[in-house]
Amino acid sequence: MSSATTPPDSDPNGRRRIHSMLKLYYGLNEEGKAADQAESLDPCDINGPHFDPEVYLNKLRKECSLGELMDHESCMVKQIRSLDSDMQTLVYENYNKFISATDTIRKMKNDFKKMEDEMDCLSANMASITEFSARISGTLQDQHAQITKLSGVHTLLRKLQFLFELPARLNKCLELQAYAQAVSAHRRARCVLQQYSHMPSFRGIQDDCHVIMEQLAQQLRQKFRDGGSSAKDLSECVELLLQLDEPAEELCDKFLSHAQSRLEADLQGLEAELKDSAVTDTGGGSVQKTSPGSNPVSPSSSVINPFLSPTAGTDILEFIDRGCNEFVSSLCLVIASYQELFINRPQEGELASKNIPEMANGKLHVFVDTLAARYFSLVERRIQEEKGVSDNSLLVRALDRFHRRLQAISKLLPGSAVPSHGTEIVVQAARQRIKQYLSALQTFYHDSLTDVRQALAAPRLAVGGASASGGGASSKDATPSLPELLASLSNFILNQLKSVLASVHLFTAKDITFSNKPYFKGEFCSQGVREGLVVSFIKFICQSSRQYCESAGDRGGSTPPALLLLLSRLCLDYETSTISYILTLTDEQSCSEITEPLCLLLDNIYWVNTIEPRNVRAVMKRVVEDTTSIDVQVGLLYEEGVRKAHSSDSSKRTFSVYSSSRQQIRYAPSYTPSAPMDTNLLSNIHKLFSERIDIFSPVEFNKVSVLTGIIKISLKTFLECVRLRTFGRYGLQQIQVDCHYLQMYLWRFVSDENLVHFLLDEIVCSAAHRCLDPSPMEQSVIEVICERG
Secondary structure: OOHHHOOHHHOHHHHHHHHHHHHHHHOEOOOOOEOOOOOOOOOOOOOOOOOOHHHHHHHHHHHOOHHHHHHHHHHHHHHHHHHHHHHHHHHHHHHHHHHHHHHHHHHHHHHHHHHHHHHHHHHHHHHHHHHHHHHHHHHHHHHHHHHHHHHHHHHHHHHHHHHHHHHHHHHHHHHOOOHHHHHHHHHHHHHHHHHOOOOHHHHHHHHHHHHHHHHHHHHHHHHHHHOOOOHHHHHHHHHHHHHOOOOHHHHHHHHHHHHHHHHHHHHHHHHHHHHHHHHHOOOOOOEOOOOOOOOOOOOOOOEOOOOOOOOOOOOHHHHHHHHHHHHHHHHHHHHHHHHHHHHOOOOOHHHHHHOHHHHHHHHHHHHHHHHHHHHHHHHHHHHHOOOOOOOOHHHHHHHHHHHHHHHHHHHHOOOOOHHHHHHHHHHHHHHHHHHHHHHHHHHHHHHHHHHHHHHHHHHHHHHHHHHHHOOOOOOOOOOOOHHHHHHHHHHHHHHHHHHHHHHHHHHHOOOOHHHHOHHHHHHHHHHHHHHHHHHHHHHHHHHHHHHHHHHHHOOOOOOOHHHHHHHHHHHHHHHHHHHHHHHHHHHHHHOOOOOOHHHOOOOHHHHHHOOOOOOOOHHHHHHHHHHHHHHHHHHOOOOOOOOOOOOOOHHHOOOOOOOHHHHHHHOOOOOOOOOOOOHHHHHHHHHHOOOOOOOOOOOOOOHHHHHHHHHHHHHHHHHHHHOOOOEOHHHHHHHHHHHHHHHHHHHHHOOOHHHHHHHHHHHHHHHHHOEOOOOOOOHHHHHHHHHHO
16 A cells, blocks of 8 residues: 555554544543443453453353353353444444544635635735825824814814804794703703803803793793693603702692692582582481281381481482592592602602602602591591481492592502501491491380380270270270280391391492401401391390389389280290391301301300200301312312222211210219219320321322312311300200211211211210210201201
């Protein structure tokens, strides 16, 4: 082979360099071994550098049989073929890479050759340019200083021309109402004129510009004062006045003063409407009212209905609408415009150092609070005029609209006390309404008792009239029986109370914005409706009946004995059933959408003095309905999940007052007072041998796990509420009925029905421990009540 075709790596040094690069590429050390492997000194290690074939062969002959040797040979042949194949593949791959690299290097040599020619050409051109530049600089060096001087003189003349033409330019801008250009031109020349004001010519220019800019500032003030311009024009007007060194505080005061005049007009309109309604108000009219004794007695009796209100010129909804659409809307517009002009606009240059936003924000808060206080006083006066309670919907809708519109102020002006003050007005109005309803119920009760007294006195009048006339209508026809009067009185009071509760329920409707607020819903339902209205009315009935009894004992007392007898029976009925029914109705109607269903009716008075259970409470039915609804909703999004196999009698599980071990001890025939047993201790011992239930265990992403978590937390809440109450005999039996009803349906939703068994058993046992007379209901009776639903 000729020297021209000899490969470049035939040189020993070149071959060594290429060899080292291949080792580096394949991760081998100088001895040809992988760098991450430890060197082995074993002569029998076929992959080691110290491998000895003779020693390895002798070892195999001694340790292996002929069959094993043949198998080992076959295995080595396969490995050799595999290595040969890998080696061949590796050679082909590296060969292709080397060919590609050779072609790339050859192409790069050609490209570099062209680049070198171009660089030589560029270097020659740069040298020529440098030579010409040196010639030009040498030629113009003598005239350079003169040109520089003339250029400076030209610049100065242009500035002087701008100064001498400035008054005429400012007048032209003033005629064209190009206020921004005028202010910009004056700001450019103001410093120069001030610096050379000692020279007469510059002093004259400065005086002329000052007069013109004063006229411009006057026009801007007038434009700002009129307020008929758009928000963009007002913003530009404020910015120009601030650039003309107009005091920012004075601008804020002027803007707020102008806005106050318009808002004052809105407030005066509302106040005039209040005065007109006060003039046109009339006294309450008399209407016919069916008395408790109207059926057996003559229906001619009439009293003033306390549930009707005086007729005002404008209803409260119209008044609130006018206030919101006029005053509140205008106030929001003023706040937004003011913030855009003075607070939210970027502050640059000298304005940034004046801290205008903080000053303007303080003035805005004072302005809004002052006007809002006057508006709130008018709203409070109008609410106080709502004396009657016949229609509560207008008041609730008006308060909802009032509360809703005030939320816009809280968004526009964070930190303002206006929304909280408005919320307090809503709360006070609701409280005042409760007091009005209580007063109306008390008046209604007194009027009903008056009708009863007239009905009781009617027989004697009828008898006297009959004897005087010698005949006529039978006195039996005009004589009302006490059961009829009692039923009529009780029904009228109960129906009137239901009507009041329905009206009060409007405050907690879902579409009312403030009904679900924490500051309203809890206190209104518990303290307002339940305690302030229903419980107070029940106490009033008891106190009024006690006063009748005390007046009857006085000398000359005029209370009829029949009335005392009727009131005694009425109070007895209230104690045994009516109070429980009223409180249940109150909690379900007023607070069922707000409070937790399982904790609605756990009240000491109800659970101690309740009547014998005859059905499942409505709240328990709602729990099952809500759980079923949740099961359907979760099933639409998640898979079913895994649950343990249910026993055949899951829905027939019974709950005793005590668990099995405790029941046997407590009700065993050998139990005597001489061998007392601590049931609490037995309960704790029973819990030691029961499987612990983790109420707040992690929830998996499937329907069964989600429903199990919800039911565990709900039943645990029920258990904790039971632990805070005291129960009578029938209260305990009602808990038994409710728990059995829950067991009939809830077991099918959880992963392990024993969870429901255990928690419901704990609820019943806890109620038994807190029962004054723990007499459980028969299981057969419980099943009949639950199956009847």
